[in-house]
Structures are given as structure tokens and as C-alpha cells.
Amino acid sequence: MTSTRLVLLAASAKRRNYCIAGRKWHENQHHIWIRPVGDSLPDSNDALTTREIQFQNYRIPEVLDIVDIHLLRAANHPVQAENIFIDTAFKWKKVGRMPVSHLEQFVETPHSLWLNPYESYGVNDSFPSNLVTAQTNSLYFIKLEDLTIRISTSSFNGRKRFHGLFRYNSVNYKISITDTNIYSEYGQKSEGDYPFGECYATLSMAPFTERNECYKFLAALIKIQD
Known part of the structure; x- marks a missing residue:
């Protein structure tokens, strides 16, 4: 085969x-x-x-x-x-x-990172599942001029949480990071904001049926060296 x-x-x-x-x-x-x-x-x-x-x-x-x-x-x-x-x-x-x-050959330039129905909706990290009525593209590879990694602690289970903060096409985003390399590199750092700078980013979108929401994730962050 x-x-x-x-x-x-x-x-x-x-x-x-x-x-x-x-x-x-x-x-x-x-x-x-x-x-x-x-x-x-x-x-x-x-x-x-x-x-x-x-x-x-x-x-x-x-x-x-x-x-x-x-x-x-x-x-x-x-x-x-x-x-x-x-x-x-x-x-x-x-x-x-x-x-x-x-x-650079893989970079995509979507107008928006899926749907942003509410300007302050978790800082555009999700949207109602009923807004998607058929299969759609659920992956983007984009280039970001500047990204900040925010480390916080979950009030629910006490685990560290990693988010990427960035602006894309005049819209602000705060999206959960699932890149295991970021966990390894930043896992021992204390809570706070850490500049990551210019980078390539893979965005993934998936439904969370228990909450009737589709969530966005930063599945990979690749730093662009100076």
C-alpha cells in the first residue's frame, strides 16, 4: 500500500x-x-x-x-x-x-480564525457549536508578528494553564496552548506573561459536545529566529 x-x-x-x-x-x-x-x-x-x-x-x-x-x-x-x-x-x-x-510555503491567511460571535467571549477562544452545520476546515497555519505566553493556575484543579495572547487581523485572541514543547519549556516557570515574539502557529478547532461549544487551540508554536 x-x-x-x-x-x-x-x-x-x-x-x-x-x-x-x-x-x-x-x-x-x-x-x-x-x-x-x-x-x-x-x-x-x-x-x-x-x-x-x-x-x-x-x-x-x-x-x-x-x-x-x-x-x-x-x-x-x-x-x-x-x-x-x-x-x-x-x-x-x-x-x-x-x-x-x-x-513560509505553508502559511495561510484566513480573514478570521473561525467565528468570533462575541467580542469578549473568552477572548475569542470558542463559539457555539450550532454555528457549524457541516464539515469545515479545522486547521490553520498562520504567521504572527508577536505572541505572549501566559501561565496561570486553574482554580478548578490547581494545574498550570498555558495560553497564547496575540492579535490577528485586528482581533484579540487568548487561546489555550496544547503544544507539548511549550509545556516542557515553560512548565517550571512561575505565573506571568512571557514574550514569545514572532512565530508560526498551528491553530486547531474542535467541538466540545458536553458544552455545545467549539474550542480553538494553539496546537504548535514555532519561533522565528532573528
């Missing part, structure tokens, strides 16, 4: 498992989004397990890895049009790394 080659632009945490997404990357082909998903977990959780994504050497894929994977069929997710089930009979294969200097 023919494999599909992806440049990974998101590798984030999802309920102790992984949410991976990337752009299809072959010569002379449109760089479409693909979000590989699984069906091995209970309760309709389509996250991928460590075993399902690890390479032959047992390492876990990272953002900017170029990988060959095998896919089965469209997952027919009610919102996320990019979801495709993986074929777990095949190991993922790393074939290279994409330099940060080459990422």
Missing part, C-alpha cells in the same frame, strides 16, 4: 494521548491538511496512542518531522474535515526534517 508523506505542523496533547496534524508534502501536489486519527480508544476518543505513532526506534514524532504514514479512509467527523483513520498495521517512518526557514 502506498504511504502518504506529511510535514507535521502539530503534535499536541489530547487526554494523555496525541493529536497529530500535518500538510501533505509531495512534489507538484497541493499541500492539503491531514489529521491522522485512530479508533482504538473508548468513548469516541479519536486521539492516537504512543504505540500507534512511534517510529521503529520507538521515538515519538515531533513538529517539523517529515513522515511517511499509511492511511485507511476518511473518518467522517461531523466538524473536522481533515480527519483520516490511520492503518495501524504499519509503523510511521521519519524521512527528514523541515527547516523553519522553509515554512
Whole structure:
């Protein structure tokens, strides 16, 4: 079976498992989004397990890895049009790394980061699910002039929370970060705001059925070096 080659632009945490997404990357082909998903977990959780994504050497894929994977069929997710089930009979294969200097080719310029029905609605991090009536694009790769990472503590469970604060097309956003690299780099820092600067960002959108909301996430932050 023919494999599909992806440049990974998101590798984030999802309920102790992984949410991976990337752009299809072959010569002379449109760089479409693909979000590989699984069906091995209970309760309709389509996250991928460590075993399902690890390479032959047992390492876990990272953002900017170029990988060959095998896919089965469209997952027919009610919102996320990019979801495709993986074929777990095949190991993922790393074939290279994409330099940060080459990422400009993937940048998208949407007018808005999905819907912002209320100006102060959690600082535009979510919107009512009933505003989405069919599958839609649920991933964007954008370039930000300036981003700040805010670390706070949840009043509910005492865990640290990580948000990205930025402005895009004259709209302010404060969006939860799910990039595990940010957790590692900033996990020991105290509460406060930390300048991250100019960067590339992968935005993901997913429904949260228990609250009848669709939430936005910063699934990857890639700093642009001076």
C-alpha cells in the first residue's frame, strides 16, 4: 500500500494521548491538511496512542518531522474535515526534517480564525457549536508578528494553564496552548506573561459536545529566529 508523506505542523496533547496534524508534502501536489486519527480508544476518543505513532526506534514524532504514514479512509467527523483513520498495521517512518526557514510555503491567511460571535467571549477562544452545520476546515497555519505566553493556575484543579495572547487581523485572541514543547519549556516557570515574539502557529478547532461549544487551540508554536 502506498504511504502518504506529511510535514507535521502539530503534535499536541489530547487526554494523555496525541493529536497529530500535518500538510501533505509531495512534489507538484497541493499541500492539503491531514489529521491522522485512530479508533482504538473508548468513548469516541479519536486521539492516537504512543504505540500507534512511534517510529521503529520507538521515538515519538515531533513538529517539523517529515513522515511517511499509511492511511485507511476518511473518518467522517461531523466538524473536522481533515480527519483520516490511520492503518495501524504499519509503523510511521521519519524521512527528514523541515527547516523553519522553509515554512513560509505553508502559511495561510484566513480573514478570521473561525467565528468570533462575541467580542469578549473568552477572548475569542470558542463559539457555539450550532454555528457549524457541516464539515469545515479545522486547521490553520498562520504567521504572527508577536505572541505572549501566559501561565496561570486553574482554580478548578490547581494545574498550570498555558495560553497564547496575540492579535490577528485586528482581533484579540487568548487561546489555550496544547503544544507539548511549550509545556516542557515553560512548565517550571512561575505565573506571568512571557514574550514569545514572532512565530508560526498551528491553530486547531474542535467541538466540545458536553458544552455545545467549539474550542480553538494553539496546537504548535514555532519561533522565528532573528
